[in-house]
Amino acid sequence: MIDHLRRALNPEQFTAVTTIEGPVLIIAGAGSGKTRVITYRIAYMLSEGINQSNILALTFTNKAAREMEERVKELTGKKLRQLTVSTFHAFGVQILKKHITRLGYRENFSIYDTGDQISLIKETARELKIPEEKMDYSKILSLFSRIKTRRVTWREVDDSFRPLYKEYLSHLRLYNALDFDDLIALPIQLFEEHPDVLEEYRSQYRYIMVDEFQDTSLLQYRFMKLIADGSRNICVVGDDDQSIYSWRGANFENILNFEKDFSELREIKLEQNYRSTGTILDAANSVIANNKNRKIKQLWSGTQGGKPIELYQPVDEKAEAEFICDMIKTLAVKEGIKYHDVGVLIRTNALSRSLEESFLAANIPYKMSGGTSFFQRQEIKDIICYLRTITNPDDDISLLRILNTPRRGIGKKTLEVITTHAIELGSSLYGAMIALLEDAQNPLGTKTRSDIQDFLSLIDEYRPKLLSGKRLADSTRQLIQEIDYWSHLVQEFQKNDKVAKWRMRNIEIFTNSIEDYEKDPDNLNPSIFSYLNRITLSNRDDEDDDQGKVNLMTIHSAKGLEHEIVFLVGVEDNIIPHQRSLTENEEGDFDANMEEERRLFYVAITRAKQKLFMTACQQRRVMRESISCQISPFVQEIPSQLIEIKEPQALPEFTEEDADSVFSMMQKRFGPPAQTAE
Ligand SMILES: Nc1ncnc2c1ncn2[C@@H]1O[C@H](COP(=O)(O)OP(=O)(O)OP(=O)(O)O)[C@@H](O)[C@H]1O
């Protein structure tokens, strides 16, 4: 093993890999092998006879966790069933699954994503009679998150929000549901209130590693520290120049905290970049040098020179997308580049649309990550809410969604009766329904009673099936048949059979994914509860096989990854730096926000191994309006000898011939023009 390590690592990396006792801090630039150090470290520990079950590696995304595990598997040739490589959130879930009853919750909790949270806040506001038009949900969500993660104190919270937050909490509790922040906050509470549980984790996890440390939040830091204080064998790796989540409470301060809390630490520097050409690295270094608030680091590339960065200026977003497609095809044909070697990075989700359309039109397979998830689709969410209600019937938010979907005669009036009863009893809607049926005096008609009864029986019938852990996909399919979801879709999309079919097809993909999950031998105790947790924490696109597909993703979700060829889309003022991020951030500190945008730009550039393309449109359509664009000021920070700025693409001259050909093409596709001008 040692020989192998010496060959695969440079001397500093070797030291980092083999120093496994005591705290280690590695703050080093992009592509310097930080993640590689973690994977080799795990392999080294295993070769030294340390048990898998004593090792904990925490990363930021599910994809990163999977890749890390894969690498360790390759290096050691071992099965890794006892090893924990996980995201902070997934690790939190794992702890809560085991111990949540100690905190007064019931087993089989629901985890609410942003959409569920908004539904819950709406519900709560309605009860408190707060007018809907007053609600700015993204502001409220961010405030609630800051309260829960203790970034604002209760005293600082505006009076008008206090009752809403309190009710929000008590509803979560009543529904046996957790939001994302709970996944970290509750394990901390558990550790603090139950020293025996903390002791269990301290004695199990003797060797801890954290990747992308610059993006851990203060709360995650506390969580990690609680466990690490047991053995103090903790290695954190990160890059302050890549800190891009300060809006979520991640904090550069953590690096200082770590230095203070683990003062006996050993700091190791990694200075060689193995990822990018000299050109790309020089460009990245020049850009980031403009940030004042940073640790100065050396970073050099083993490969000098390399192809210049190219900036293109297409007319608009359509031309931009077409240019990217053409270039990808050209590279594939001329240079044998594979689609999965290409990364197309966007600053915001809104930029994906024209690109996706062009990829489809050009027949280029692609995969979008970091965008709206598959699981947010209406039909999928419906089925998920069935599964959630079945496993956790007190989850009112899920129950409300499906109570009358498909229609089963439990309309608005009935719901009012049930809700009032639930409030009187202080119970969930499910509890209230049971109570109502048992109460001979209840105000419901016979038909309504039997509708409710049927619904409850359905839920109760499937509970043992779905909790048994066997034939999960089959039971789900059976459920979908039993509620006749297909007829529901047909009814809803009467005019558009295609949409109904497409949605049904999505449902099939969904049930197949349950089957895959069930059949995966690495899932030791499959259950619908675990499956639901898992999909709430990831998005399905994540799980896709990405062989042969262009990677379209936000810069945030590209963190830690690398591609031979990278296209950075929309390098325009207002996109990067993003207008809203500069002005509307919590702290509203312009310079700090500008530095964060520059770090994002740095992250984007440093994803490229061989070649970096950038595009900046001359005009871009934003909310139906075409606005003219300026090149991002960050481009100016790249030394001119490293970048070729192509002349703006000429606006096409529209000849009569063009007009004729467009007209005849339109006729072919859409038939003769309509009589009335719209
Ligand atoms: N000593 C080495 N020999 C050969 N290749 C290396 C070496 N160290 C790192 N690499 C390669 O360089 C690339 C970058 O490494 P890695 O992803 O670990 O960097 P990182 O510091 O984690 O980057 P980031 O900051 O972007 O997360 C990877 O392809 C890795 O395999």
Ligand SMILES: [Mg+2]
């Ligand atoms: Mg990394």
